[in-house]
Amino acid sequence: MIKVKLFDHEHEKDLEKDMNHFLEKIEEKKLLDIKYNVAAVQEDEDEQIYCFSAMVIYRA
Template identity: 70%
Template sequence: MIQVKLFDYEHEKDLEDEMNSFLEDIRDNQIIDIKYNVSASVEEEDEQIYCFSAMIVYKKSKP
């Protein structure tokens, strides 16, 4: 069965840490694809807000 795992963080280091933690439990041959995206917006008083997101597409292992 194909599954996805979504990640969304304001800091790239948080995204990296969470993805690495998830990938520790996934075998290399289970990974189908990884998508990455960065977006930025400007809030009040010219404060920039970043969003670092990723999606891992993988095959769920059989029990």
């Protein structure tokens, strides 16, 4: 069975930490792919919000 695990954080270090924690739990040969995305939104003149997200595709 193929599954996905989604991650979404405002800070890239938080995303990295959560993904590494998850990847430690699955066998390397079961990892199929990782998709990564960054989005930025201008909240107002002084603030920009970032969204760092990733999807891990793996065999269960």
